[in-house]
Amino acid sequence: MSAVGARAATESPAASRPLVQVHDLVREYRMGKDPVHALRGVSFDVREGEYVAIVGPSGCGKSTLLNLLGVIDRPTAGSVTIDGERVDRLPDARATEFRLRAIGFVFQRFYLMPALTARENVELPMAEAGLRGRARRDRALLLLDYVGLRARERHRPSQLSGGEQQRVAIARALANEPRLVLADEPTGELDAGTGTEMIELFGRLNADGTTIIVVTHDEELARAAKRVIHMRDGRILRDERVR
């Protein structure tokens, strides 16, 4: 077990069991009167401990795919299985519980609660999961320490730089020891230097055993992943292991 408590893979990703299984995933919605085919039958597996980058031009469906993996959207057809559980048709309450326990989200715009301090932001999912008092506080501090922000625990988001806010967001994503961390353009709002620091943090996170799927335009971030899925027009164009 690493300092962050993520479930470390004890074997290589290739040999481990599939954590995510996506089968023939279709997502259509309407924009005004026009139908939009965001995903047109996407299938792939992600094994425990993998670090996957999904890349492609804007509108290719990569964020839609991430939303479906994160159980915050429902597919038109197809299935998503995470850790052995079909999650594409979960009722709302069960889906919420699943997101709380199994998924860690990192958003492009950080989306921290502006009224809460850095530590309180990290504590929020833990509080929801029922972790109380000192244990919750200690774990929040441990995670802030992991992302290098222990000294800024009492700062509110408005008092933190973009890179620092994203680090807090990563600490928050790790709060309940998720099976899977999903990141949507995590370097999109950061300058090059801060983006590089973030890439290193994701690398360290994966090295500590966390399974990561990241959607990005950032070539440097994509290069840091061990596997890259190229998408275009709602389909997988290429799926390659780069390391």
Next chain:
Amino acid sequence: MILSLAAASLLRHRARTMLAILGVAVSAAMLLDMVMLATGMRESFGSLLLSQGFQLRLAPKGTLPFDTEATIAGADSIVAILRARPEVERVSPVLGGQLHIMTARGAVTTAALGIEPAVQGDYELVAGRHPTGADELVANDALLAAIGRRVGDTITAAADYDPQLRAMAGTRALRIVGRVRFIYFAAEQRGAALPLGTLRSMKGRDADRRMSLAMVRLRDGADVERTRALVEHLVPRAHVISIAEAIQQVDERLSYFRQLAVILGAVSLVVAFLLVTTLVTVSVNERIGEIAVMRAIGVRRWRVVAQIAAEAAAMVLVAMPLGLMLGLVTARYLDSILARFPGLPERVDFFLFQPRAAWTALGLLAVSGVLSAVYPSWRSASLPIAATLRREAVG
């Protein structure tokens, strides 16, 4: 954590929160005043009627006490019959009339009550003593001020004025022996009380053995309603009124006040509801992205609703003591104005604070305030998460 978020959200827009709290406080004050008005007069009138312990009143058949100038004949025998009843503790006969008091500037007319000082229940002595002698009377401040006299002075008063002869009738010299406060008189109404026999003799033959009213106090444990029926049977020419019936009569006469109070109270409740709903809706719309993120990271829907309801509850809870104070101050001010309402006893309170009614009203306001937050918060917590985040990202 929910409370921290709720408090932080309220503090984020301090001015808006303060204005909303003031708005709810004003609504609370209005609701409280209307509840006090709707029930206050009734309770206050009941207390006033019972203040001297007389549960029954005999008035001429078909009238209410002092509603007309009608009187009951054979008053002395009626009083004797009543006093002989074992369940009756005290009977106080009263004859109503007018006195014209001569002053240097002309005659001053005043209401006058002929009473039996030992059993009277119409006034409270402020200074001096009761009018036990045949040529004595007591007067209230309004009368003393109007005639420019004080306790100890002697006045000349007439019980009647003949317009054809343009002369006073039943003139008599009376000594003022006490200063009193009449219980059932309107504000600024001039009044005097003198022995029943004295007033009767001044009024002449028409008033002989007559009374306008008799008040009856029963002994402890006596059944008021049964005694009322019995007295009515014994004195068929009188209308016997219990406190309950008197209150019912008052209720009927003041139903407009009550309806007004109920309508305005309901309006203030609706205003508070809409105010909180508007504020919560605005606040929620500003935080729609935050709420979507909370849902995305696994915060349950009811927890989001609870947080926003806690914000509404906090506003209402802060507003309620303010509303209570404002309501009481306003009620006192309005009461002082309405106390001058012609024909109503000064001592009747239009706005009577009754803790149970007040807490019920404020509790209702608190519940409606919290409920008003439920719909907008539930709606925002039920929006599709992915689509909301996408819109927020684009926006």
